[in-house]
Amino acid sequence: MTRHSILPVLLYHSVERGARPEQHGWITAPEVFSEHMAYLAGEGYTTLTVTEYAAMLAEPMTEAPEKTVVITFDDGFADFTEHALPVMAEHGIKSTMYVVTGCVGSTSSWLDSVGEGDRPMLGWSDIDALVEAGVEIGAHTHSHPQLDIINRDTAWEEIRRSRGVLEDRLGREVPSFAYPFGFHGPRIRALVERAGFTSACAVKDALSGPGDDPLAIARVIVPGDTTIGTLTDLLAGRGRPPAWRGERTSTKAFRVARRSAARARSLRAGYGRTPMGGRIAEGGVQPKRPTHGP
Ligand SMILES: [Zn+2]
Numbered sequence: 001m002t003r004h005s006i007l008p009v010l011l012y013h014s015v016e017r018g019a020r021p022e023q024h025g026w027i028t029a030p031e032v033f034s035e036h037m038a039y040l041a042g043e044g045y046t047t048l049t050v051t052e053y054a055a056m057l058a059e060p061m062t063e064a065p066e067k068t069v070v071i072t073f074d075d076g077f078a079d080f081t082e083h084a085l086p087v088m089a090e091h092g093i094k095s096t097m098y099v100v101t102g103c104v105g106s107t108s109s110w111l112d113s114v115g116e117g118d119r120p121m122l123g124w125s126d127i128d129a130l131v132e133a134g135v136e137i138g139a140h141t142h143s144h145p146q147l148d149i150i151n152r153d154t155a156w157e158e159i160r161r162s163r164g165v166l167e168d169r170l171g172r173e174v175p176s177f178a179y180p181f182g183f184h185g186p187r188i189r190a191l192v193e194r195a196g197f198t199s200a201c202a203v204k205d206a207l208s209g210p211g212d213d214p215l216a217i218a219r220v221i222v223p224g225d226t227t228i229g230t231l232t233d234l235l236a237g238r239g240r241p242p243a244w245r246g247e248r249t250s251t252k253a254f255r256v257a258r259r260s261a262a263r264a265r266s267l268r269a270g271y272g273r274t275p276m277g278g279r280i281a282e283g284g285v286q287p288k289r290p291t292h293g294p
Pocket of ligand 1: 074075140144179180181
């Protein structure tokens with residue numbers, strides 16, 4: 001892959017003031033976010049939704065303009081409406097927002113265990129306004145579990161339900177999905193495909209490009225303290241690997257570690273005699289905070 005054939009898929013979460021340094025992995029100040037968007041517009045970047053990009057990935061003969069970027073948001077934090085949407089609309093920048101359907105109009109309850117469970121989430125009327133403004137809405141499960149360490153039936157229900165809820169409520173097809181924390185694997189990827197999604201975003205902290213897997217698109221988290229200099233490096237592909245297909249050994253090893261940690265917690269919680277997967281979701285026993293932010 002040549003350098004100009006990379007295509008960064010950026011991942012933001014919350015755009016809000018007052019983030020502490022330890023929250024910089026997932027909270028970007030509105031001023032910083034505005035700078036990023038103004039930079040992209042000023043440099044003449046073309047933006048695509050994930051569905052538009054996935055269509056290009058599926059069609060190898062199609063080539064994106066050299067300066068193309070995909071901007072994604074995970075979770076559906078309510079601050080998007082005030083701090084992200086207006087500045088993107090001003091610059092004509094497209095984006096895809098992945099929503100946790102069980103938290104719409106409520107709070108970030110999956111973050112209870114790390115003391116962040118009361119952050120307001122977008123309501124349905126907010127989401128309607130996003131659709132109206134041209135933001136693509138994608139699914140991000142119903143309750144934001146670590147899909148790759150829970151049992152298959154629970155994972156399937158989380159994936160299927162998030163699509164069904166969004167399609168029923170929005171009255172349109174929802175073809176794109178994002179794995180919570182980026183965690184996936186062949187088993188979960190297959191369920192996402194079976195649910196009818198034609199694209200899915202992972203994390204990988206690598207640059208996407210031709211040859212990337214439409215059902216595990218590589219994204220790069222943009223930390224809240226990202227300067228324009230760092231953003232420029234990122235967009236140019238400096239310091240980040242190109243995307244790969246499949247899983248690395250370290251990813252598999254990490255899943256084994258998360259699974260056994262979750263099992264140990266479920267044993268302590270008295271769930272020892274049943275498979276721990278579904279119990280984590282049902283019993284509210286929260287896994288250790290993953291490394292990829294919310
Ligand atoms: Zn998320």
